[in-house]
Amino acid sequence: MINLELIGFQELQDELSKELAALRSDKVVTVGIHEEAGNVESGDLAMASLGAVHEFGADIKHPGGTSYGYASKAAADRDEVRFLKKGAGYMELGVTQPHDINIPARPWLEPGVASATPEVLLTIQDGMEAGQSMDQILEAVGAVAAGKVKVYMTDLKTPPNAASTIRKKGSSNPLIDSGAMRQSVTHKVSIGPAEEGLD
Known part of the structure; x- marks a missing residue:
């Protein structure tokens, strides 16, 4: 039987607990299209609602x-x-x-944020090593995640647009028309818990 004596283990544990306590915060970072983005240029539809239609799909009853x-x-x-x-x-x-129009789901937010995970972890690690505050780390994490979501939106190709849609807008990218929706993707640091979705 081998006996090991860990010298300074309690001090190390105490120091780690202190570091973790210092990082605790009641703030959260949200990434997506926030209410402040307003409406789409051509009507009364909120930009956040347009984003939700693309994320989840929709059935529209056209008059x-x-x-x-x-x-x-x-x-x-x-x-x-x-x-x-x-x-x-x-x-x-x-x-x-009168007819029904089906807009297929083209998830962009959840997979876009997920694609940022490796960079987000590095951003947190770098921030901690640099002694940044939690607010600074959250701001950096939000900027990284929002940037990756925009890249994901640009690269998304499926499901493709209908041929008539491609003719109308001159692009085959299903999420990019004028670029306004992509430009509306931002991050925001606020007091938690985070509110999700639309009312």
């Missing part, structure tokens, strides 16, 4: 009445039918009836 037809004579010659803005286009063929 119909959207004009469709040929945008130009060249489009008519090609028999290329598109949705038209009211009063615009070369020839209206009709208007849509």
Whole structure:
């Protein structure tokens, strides 16, 4: 049988407990689209709601009445039918009836934050070694995580946009149109517990 005597173990444990106590905080960092982002440019929809639609998907009951037809004579010659803005286009063929629209889920927030885990752990470690306060560490962690979420959004390719959507916005990236939603992703340090989701 081997007997080991740990010299200074209690002092080490006490010092570690003191360090951990110093790091305890009632503050949290949240990453995503916060209420302050406001509404999307084209309407009354909150930017956070748009983010939630993409994260979880949605079924929308469209009332119909959207004009469709040929945008130009060249489009008519090609028999290329598109949705038209009211009063615009070369020839209206009709208007849509009430119908359901399914927007598939394209999770961007949860996997985007998860992709930041290695960098977040290094940021915490570096902050502790540098003697930073918990507020400073949380700010750094939030900035790292928000940046990684934006990269994830940019790189996301599935599920792809419909061909009509790609024609309309000129891009195949399912989450990037004007870039406003991606730019709305921020971090915020606040007193916990964190509030999640939409009311």
